[in-house]
Amino acid sequence: MIGIKAISSYLPNETIxxxxxxxxxxxxxDFITDKIGALRLPVAKMEQQTSDLAVAAVEKLLEENELQRxxxxxxxxxxxxxxxxxxxxxxxIVQHKLGLSSKVAAFDVSLGCSGYIYGLSIIKGVMExxxxxxxxxxxxxxxxxxxxxxxxxxxxxxxDGSTATWLNESGQWKIGKPIFxxxxxxxxxxxxxxxxxxxxxxxxxxxxxMTVPKQINEWLVSNQLTxxxxxxxxxxxxxxxxxxxxSRRFPEVKNRFIKDIETTGNTVSSSIxxxxxxxxxxxxxxxxLISGFGVGLSWATNMIHKEL
Amino acid sequence: MINANNIETALENIGSDxxxxxxxxxxxxxxxxxxxxxxxxxxxxxxxxxxxxxxxDDFQTINTLQDIIDYLNK
Numbered sequence: 001m002i003g004i005k006a007i008s009s010y011l012p013n014e015t016i017x018x019x020x021x022x023x024x025x026x027x028x029x030d031f032i033t034d035k036i037g038a039l040r041l042p043v044a045k046m047e048q049q050t051s052d053l054a055v056a057a058v059e060k061l062l063e064e065n066e067l068q069r070x071x072x073x074x075x076x077x078x079x080x081x082x083x084x085x086x087x088x089x090x091x092x093i094v095q096h097k098l099g100l101s102s103k104v105a106a107f108d109v110s111l112g113c114s115g116y117i118y119g120l121s122i123i124k125g126v127m128e129x130x131x132x133x134x135x136x137x138x139x140x141x142x143x144x145x146x147x148x149x150x151x152x153x154x155x156x157x158x159x160d161g162s163t164a165t166w167l168n169e170s171g172q173w174k175i176g177k178p179i180f181x182x183x184x185x186x187x188x189x190x191x192x193x194x195x196x197x198x199x200x201x202x203x204x205x206x207x208x209x210m211t212v213p214k215q216i217n218e219w220l221v222s223n224q225l226t227x228x229x230x231x232x233x234x235x236x237x238x239x240x241x242x243x244x245x246x247s248r249r250f251p252e253v254k255n256r257f258i259k260d261i262e263t264t265g266n267t268v269s270s271s272i273x274x275x276x277x278x279x280x281x282x283x284x285x286x287x288x289l290i291s292g293f294g295v296g297l298s299w300a301t302n303m304i305h306k307e308l
Numbered sequence: 309m310i311n312a313n314n315i316e317t318a319l320e321n322i323g324s325d326x327x328x329x330x331x332x333x334x335x336x337x338x339x340x341x342x343x344x345x346x347x348x349x350x351x352x353x354x355x356x357x358x359x360x361x362x363x364x365d366d367f368q369t370i371n372t373l374q375d376i377i378d379y380l381n382k
Contacts, residue, residue, distance in 0.1 A: 028343070035345040202348045202367060209352040241345045245352060248321065 002124045002135070003171030004304060006065045007277040009163040010056035011264065012048070015040040018156055018265075025152040032156065037240025038265040041159040043144045049083045051093040053140040053162035058098055061164040067134065069098060074135035075106040076123045078115035078269045080295070081145050082108060094138065105132060112190070113236045113294030115139060115269030117302050120175050123167060137165040139269040148196040157239060158197075159265025163273035173280075173288075178302035179219050181211070186297035204294070208242045212293050212301075213249035219289070219301045227253045230303075231285035236292040237261040237271040268294070276304070310358060310380040315373050318353035322346065333374040340373075354380060 018039050022032045032039065044053060054077055062069060075091050082090040091106035100106075105126060111118050116139055123135045140162035149155050189203040212235070220226060227250045235243055240259055247257035258275050267274060272290050280288050286306045293299035312333065319326055324346055326332075332340045337347050351362055358380050362370070370379055 031343050031345070035343065200364065201344065202351070203364070205345070205348040206352050206355070209349070210355065239345070241349065244323070245349055 001174055002127055002167050002169060003175060003307070004120075004173035004276075004281075005166040005168050005171035006061065006067075007163060007165045007273050007281055008057055008061035008064050009161060009270070009274055009277055010053060010060055011042045011159075011161045012044045012053075013042075014045065015042050015263075021156055025156070027152070027156070035239065035241045036156050037237075037243075037259065037261040038157070038159065039262050041265040042161055042263075044142045044160040048142075049093075050079055050081055050140050050142055051083045051090050051097055053142060053160065054090065054094045054138045054164075055097045057138060057140065057162040057164035058094070058136055061136065061166055065166060067166055070101055071134045072100050072136055073104050073132040074123055074127050074130075075100065075104050075138065076109055076119055076126075076135070077107075077138045077140060078109045078111060078119045079139070079141045080110055080112055080268075081141050081143065090140075091138075105130065111298060112141065112268050112296065113238065113266075113271070114180075114292040114296070114298040114300040115141075116272045117178055117290060117292045117300035118180065119269070120165070120167075120302065120304075121178050124175055127167065133168055135167040137167065139163045139273060141268040141270065143197060143268060146192055146195065146197045151196070153199050153201050154197050157266045159267050161264055161267040161270045161274065163270045163277065165273055172306050173304045174307055176223065176303040176305060178300055179215055179222070180300045181215060181298070183297045189297065190295040204238075205242060205245070207297055208238060208293050209245040211299060212246050212291055215299055215301045216246075216250075216289065216291055219303070223303070225287075229287055230256060230289045231287050232279060233257040233289045233291070234272055234275040234280065235290070236294065237264070237275070238266055238294065280304075310354065310377050312373075312377070314354070314357060315350075315377065318350055318357070321353050322349040324350075328373070333377075334372050336371050337373075350376075
């Protein structure tokens with residue numbers, strides 16, 4: 001069965017000092033450190049395309065693992081900020097920039113913060129159906145392209161970054177059966193208009209705080225597990241406050257919820273694989289619950305489980 | 309019915325260390341040390357207790373803890 005073999009990531013060197021931004025917006029230092037959680041926001045250079053971020057993460061994956069580029073036969077890019085206008089799809093551009101074989105299956109998935117959970121299931125399904133051997137799931141969604149730096153609601157939250165997840169038959173981290181949910185009535189809570197991102201912060205917060213714990217519980221019940229069976233909860237890092245609001249619903253295991261947003265900000269579909277790379281891949285843990293939620297509204301939960 | 313005890317419990321649950329006096333219930337949120345995310349959090353907590361969802365239009369009219377109590381008890 002196909003599983004996750006390794007994860008690598010890329011963060012741009014250039015960063016925005018969020019405490020400086022907070023001053024500009026009349027926010028306190030505590031608001032940034034305790035509530036937003038992000039002290040620095042990595043930001044891609046103007047000339048850096050989404051495909052460049054994707055390539056940087058995959059190059060790192062190739063450097064750090066015994067994976068050759070000619071072995072890659074599936075490439076999925078999760079993004080809602082593709083190169084140009086999304087035509088052609090960014091995955092094709094990445095295939096060319098990386099010099100991958102023309103025999104690679106390559107396509108984009110248009111999802112935001114739930115994208116990694118979907119992406120794992122999609123690439124696994126395609127690989128199994130087409131008998132592909134080495135798949136790479138990329139997340140790269142540079143929101144700096146769509147942030148109005150004068151908008152206090154969005155400007156303090158999002159950072160740029162990218163990740164690359166290698167999947168194959170020998171991957172130790174097996175992927176469970178996900179739960180996906182969608183509520184398009186929330187389309188206006190997080191959307192782009194006039195080239196900029198607009199967010200109804202209260203509605204997005206409330207959606208995450210109210211629906212995600214329910215979905216996590218539903219996932220656990222349907223898999224005959226309890227929260228205590230989960231070694232780590234790696235949730236989308238929307239903000240420190242959102243992670244706190246969700247973990248509060250699981251008081252017995254609150255300390256198993258990872259909160260790590262200080263140097264990345266909210267990196268959309270990349271936040272979960274960033275956590276998996278840092279806290280899970282080389283750990284002794286076995287059961288990792290992953291949950292992504294955001295634009296759509298869309299939310300999804302699954303577990304990755306290490307086979308011994 | 310929502311009362312001051314419910315508000316204090318909700319604030320405790322969200323980790324707020326705001327110490328309230330009677331007069332604080334009629335002060336704007338920012339004057340009693342509650343920032344925007346505290347207020348979002350507080351509404352989520354109270355939605356769990358009351359099951360009442362506050363619309364965006366109504367949310368704009370709620371500026372104090374007393375406004376919350378009055379609104380949820382309507």
